[in-house]
Amino acid sequence: MTLDSPTDLDLRMLATEDRARYLLPPEAYFSPEWYEREQRELFARTWNLVAYEADLANPGDYLPVNVGFEPILLMRGRDGEIRGFVNMCRHRGMALACEAGHTDGNIRCFYHGWEFDPGGTLVRIPQRSGQFADVDPSQWGLIPLPTASYDGMVFVHPSGDAEPFDLWLDAYPAHRGPFDVSQLEEVFRLKVPIQCNWKLYIENHIDVLHLWYLHDETLGMYDHANFNHHKLGLHWVSDERLREGETRESNNRNRSLPRIEHLPTEELDVLRANLIFPNVPTSSSDTLTMTYQVIPTGPTTSELDIRIRAQPGSELTDAGRIDLLKVLVDEDGFAVEQVQRVLRSKQFGVGPLASVHEKPITDFHRDLLTFLP
Amino acid sequence: MVGFAIVRSLPLLERPRYLLEPQAYTDGAWFDVERRALLDTTWHRGSEGTTLDHWAGLDFSSNRPSEPLEAALGALPRALGSVQPERLVEVASVDLEGEFNWKLFIENHLDVLHLWYLHDRSLGSFDHARFEHRQLGRNWASYEPLRAGQPRPTGSLISHLEERDVVGLGAHLLFPDTPMAAAADFFLTYRARPVAADRTVVELRVLAEPGADPDPLVRASLGFIEEDMEACARIQHVLWSRHFRVGPLAATHEQPIVAFQRNVIDYLEGALP
Numbered sequence: 001m002t003l004d005s006p007t008d009l010d011l012r013m014l015a016t017e018d019r020a021r022y023l024l025p026p027e028a029y030f031s032p033e034w035y036e037r038e039q040r041e042l043f044a045r046t047w048n049l050v051a052y053e054a055d056l057a058n059p060g061d062y063l064p065v066n067v068g069f070e071p072i073l074l075m076r077g078r079d080g081e082i083r084g085f086v087n088m089c090r091h092r093g094m095a096l097a098c099e100a101g102h103t104d105g106n107i108r109c110f111y112h113g114w115e116f117d118p119g120g121t122l123v124r125i126p127q128r129s130g131q132f133a134d135v136d137p138s139q140w141g142l143i144p145l146p147t148a149s150y151d152g153m154v155f156v157h158p159s160g161d162a163e164p165f166d167l168w169l170d171a172y173p174a175h176r177g178p179f180d181v182s183q184l185e186e187v188f189r190l191k192v193p194i195q196c197n198w199k200l201y202i203e204n205h206i207d208v209l210h211l212w213y214l215h216d217e218t219l220g221m222y223d224h225a226n227f228n229h230h231k232l233g234l235h236w237v238s239d240e241r242l243r244e245g246e247t248r249e250s251n252n253r254n255r256s257l258p259r260i261e262h263l264p265t266e267e268l269d270v271l272r273a274n275l276i277f278p279n280v281p282t283s284s285s286d287t288l289t290m291t292y293q294v295i296p297t298g299p300t301t302s303e304l305d306i307r308i309r310a311q312p313g314s315e316l317t318d319a320g321r322i323d324l325l326k327v328l329v330d331e332d333g334f335a336v337e338q339v340q341r342v343l344r345s346k347q348f349g350v351g352p353l354a355s356v357h358e359k360p361i362t363d364f365h366r367d368l369l370t371f372l373p
Numbered sequence: 374m375v376g377f378a379i380v381r382s383l384p385l386l387e388r389p390r391y392l393l394e395p396q397a398y399t400d401g402a403w404f405d406v407e408r409r410a411l412l413d414t415t416w417h418r419g420s421e422g423t424t425l426d427h428w429a430g431l432d433f434s435s436n437r438p439s440e441p442l443e444a445a446l447g448a449l450p451r452a453l454g455s456v457q458p459e460r461l462v463e464v465a466s467v468d469l470e471g472e473f474n475w476k477l478f479i480e481n482h483l484d485v486l487h488l489w490y491l492h493d494r495s496l497g498s499f500d501h502a503r504f505e506h507r508q509l510g511r512n513w514a515s516y517e518p519l520r521a522g523q524p525r526p527t528g529s530l531i532s533h534l535e536e537r538d539v540v541g542l543g544a545h546l547l548f549p550d551t552p553m554a555a556a557a558d559f560f561l562t563y564r565a566r567p568v569a570a571d572r573t574v575v576e577l578r579v580l581a582e583p584g585a586d587p588d589p590l591v592r593a594s595l596g597f598i599e600e601d602m603e604a605c606a607r608i609q610h611v612l613w614s615r616h617f618r619v620g621p622l623a624a625t626h627e628q629p630i631v632a633f634q635r636n637v638i639d640y641l642e643g644a645l646p
Contacts, residue, residue, distance in 0.1 A: 044615065069613035088611045090620040095607040111604055113490040131486065131623035134388065143616050159615070 020353040023365035029197040029343050035299040042278060042371040043068035044158045046234075047146075047168050049280045049293055050074060051154040052307065054186060056082055060104055060118055064097045070158035071095055072145060075107070077118040084147035084156040085120050090140040116142050152181045152309070153291070170233025176282070177239075177272045179289050183262050184309040187288075188316040192304040192325075194333050196340035198279055198296040199368070201304070204336050205273065205281040206236055206360035214335055218327045221246040222271055229360060234277035234367050236360055242269040248286060256320020257287040257310045277367060287311075292328060300340060304328065389627055391619040392634040395612050398474035403645070404570035410644035411549060411637060414439040416446075418551040418564040419576060430459035431562065446547065452507070452514035454543055455535040456555045461580035465587035469575040469598070473605035474612075475550055475567040476637065478575065481601050482544065482552045483513055483629035491604055495596040498523045499542050506629060511548035511636045513629055516541055526557035529585035548636055558582075559590045563598060571609055575602060 028034045048067045055063055056076040063074045064087050073087035073096055087095050089109040096109055096116070106115040106123055115124035120142035125132045146157040148165035150173070155165060162168075194201060204210065211224045222240045229238035242248065248268060259268070268286040275281050279294045290308040297303050306328065308316060316324075342348055353361065397403055413436040416426070422434030426442040428450065433442050471478070481487065488501045499517045506515035518541040519525075525540060534557065543555040554561040560580040565573050577598060579590050611617055622630065 040615075070616070071611050071614055086611075086614060086616040088614065088616065090618075092622075093608050093611050093617050093619055094604065095611050098607065109490075111491050112486050126489070127486070127623070127626075131626055132621060133624070135621045140620055 018362070020355050020359040020362045022350040022353065023362060023369060024199070026343050026348050029200060029340065030300050032299050035296065037372055038296065039068035042368065043296075044070050045371055046278060047148070047155045047157050047162065047165060049153055049276065049291065050084070050156045051082075052186065053082060053149055053152050053154055055100070056154075058102065061100070061102050062097055062107060062118070063100045064095070065156075067156065067158050072156055072158065073097055073107075073142070074147075074154060074156070075118045075120070079119075082147060082149065082154055083118075083120065084145040084154075085142035086145060088143065089114050089116075090122065090142065091125075096142075120144055151176075151179075168233070170235060172232050172235040172237065172274070172276065175230065175232060175237045176274050177270075177284050177289070178264055178267055179260070179284060180262055181289065181309060183312075184260065184289065185312045186307060187257070187310045187314055188306070188308040188321065190306045190321075190325075192306065192329055192333070193297070194294075194302045194304055194329075194337065195300065196302060196333075196336045197300055197343075198294040198302040199364075200336040200339055201294045201302060201332065202275065202279060202281065203361045203364060204332050206238075206275055206364060207358055208238070208360070209354045209357035210335070214331050215327060218323075218331060219271070227357075231360065231363050236275040236277075236363075237272070238274065239270050239272045241271075256317045256323065257314050259286050260288070260311055275364075277364075304333070388624060389622045389631040391622065392631060392638060393476070395617050397637075398477060398609065398612050399570055401570050404474075404567070406641060406644050407637075408567070411640040412567060413437050414640070415549050416442050416547065416551075417566070418547070418562045418578070419566070421566075429457065430461075447512060448509045449512040449514060449545060449547060452509055453545060453553070453555060454516065454538040454541075455533065456531065456538060456543075456560050457533055458560050458580055460533055461531065461560055462583045463578055464581045464585055465577075465579040465591045467577040467579075467591060467595070469577065469595075469602060470568075471573050471575060471602045471606055472571055473573055473602070473609035474571055475565040475573040476633075477605040477608055478565040478573055478601065479546065479550060479552065479633060480630045481605055482546060483633055484627055485515075485629070486623045486626035487604070488517075491600050492597050495600055496542070508629065508632050513546040513548075513632075515544045528558050528589070529582050530557050531560070531582055546633075548633070549640075554594075556593075558585065559594065561594055563594075573605075 050065045050067060050072060051063055051074055056074055059076050059078045059080060061076045065072050065074065071087035073085045074082055076082050087097060089096050089111065091109065091112055091114050094109050094111040096107055106117050108115045113126040114122060117123050122137040122140045125135060125137060146162035148155045150169065208227050208229060211219055221242055223243040224240060227238060227240045229236065263286055272284045280291055282291050288308050288310045290306060293305045295303045295305060416433045416435045416438060418431065418433055420432040420434050422436045424438050425432060425434045427433065428442060428446055485504050485506060488496055498519055500520040501517060504515060504517040506513065530539060538555065539557045545553040551562055551564045558581060561577065563575050563577045565575055568574055575598065577594060579587060579594060581590055
């Protein structure tokens, strides 16, 4: 959606108006202390994308994931609900699961045999009469974590005091594009290691200016001069249309997959790039919608988890895959890896930022700093 | 030989509970204090320390021993059964690095309850219901026999063992970090050498009759030690969580863990900030 006249979104933008500038010091991109702070104070205190619902297709499916330093166990209960728990047996603190699996009964701790049902209730303590006679199992169920589903994705908040998911999403759902993901299915997933701090990749994603130059060939068919972008709470949405005279066939990515059937006609020429704070860039066109979550794996390393949803039954061809990875990895990934290399130089400094086109980076920094006082 | 009290029959007034906080397993500053106040002043299997001594043909060392080795061993040698390590030779030496705090490995060693579950296959031939264990000062010793119906061990058996030790397994601890195990065909020490707050090297030393084939002995040892190390690494992973808590401990089968922690705390009292 584009906004031609002042709206509440514009007014909200005005509230955060100030000069575009870098707010984070260089060490935020390489120091182990910053990394640890972010793991503890940012990722442990916000909603995080942890899975797609389809990763836990059936009741009894479970999936361990890590967010920051928090080990999380997702389980689809017998009632079909996906719930998140601390991946920790309540007896001695053992991680209950280390890999995805399925149980038709309970999940059992391999250390001392305590068993929990998919709803997290402690249902069996071996040797209870002799060793745990006074222990009330109802007090020792798995620790539940706030869990929410949105657009086929599962989000978990690792702390116990999450703000409601809908409030956290803010106006993002209304502006993220007219997609009905329930009519799409995942056609491609790839995890790619990147040698850079996760924030560099996010900053690159919300940098409008680089579209003209880094992606002059791969995204040159879009009208960057009329790029629309808006901050929605912590999140960010954008859209741009094909330049006049260009056709959707100009976009290599579009050649590989069929058009999404339910999209309205006015959406067919639109390319969207959004950010679900803090680390989930998304992109969508007339043929696909994808997330490419940037998962920190160390102070200077990350993993890009690329997941593409498209028309059911379609298949991303090799050529389509190469085109996609050219933008996400060969161009964006390469660029941020080069910045990472220079960051440790004593001479490193960021100069003046573009007043509008790089302003989202300043906003991103400011939002980060609210978590890292 | 010292007799074993069967701890599980003792009445307990209060359920045992974990005494150490998660930071004792993750914090570098805690680890530094622990090194100075506990690890430097106690004895360990091996020869890396500045002061060396021997018992039963085995090297032990310490940087600043607070007592002679003999005093540190206390009643432990008499509790090991009939095995005489000085009559054996070291047939294998394996160092295994794990991402866990050394105390987790020791606590796991002292944990009777996990034998039924973590080691249901690797140690399933032993009768855990008849497991006997006792605290010997800061040290600890145990014994369990083979389950009824299990075949008597064969192979390169240690020739000088009494029958009870041929058909049983002993697991012991020289406080703070040197577990030992005695079986029909081997005597092990497997010190958990602390490297960092969250990193430990388990130094497995296998002793057996001269000429014994080391391969099956190493395989048998690693069968349960690698299970233990995997368990420790998985707990260490969760220890970083703000939600980490230890729940109710078994009334008797996890009591030695609490005794161990109390001994650690005794050493650290006054040294911690």
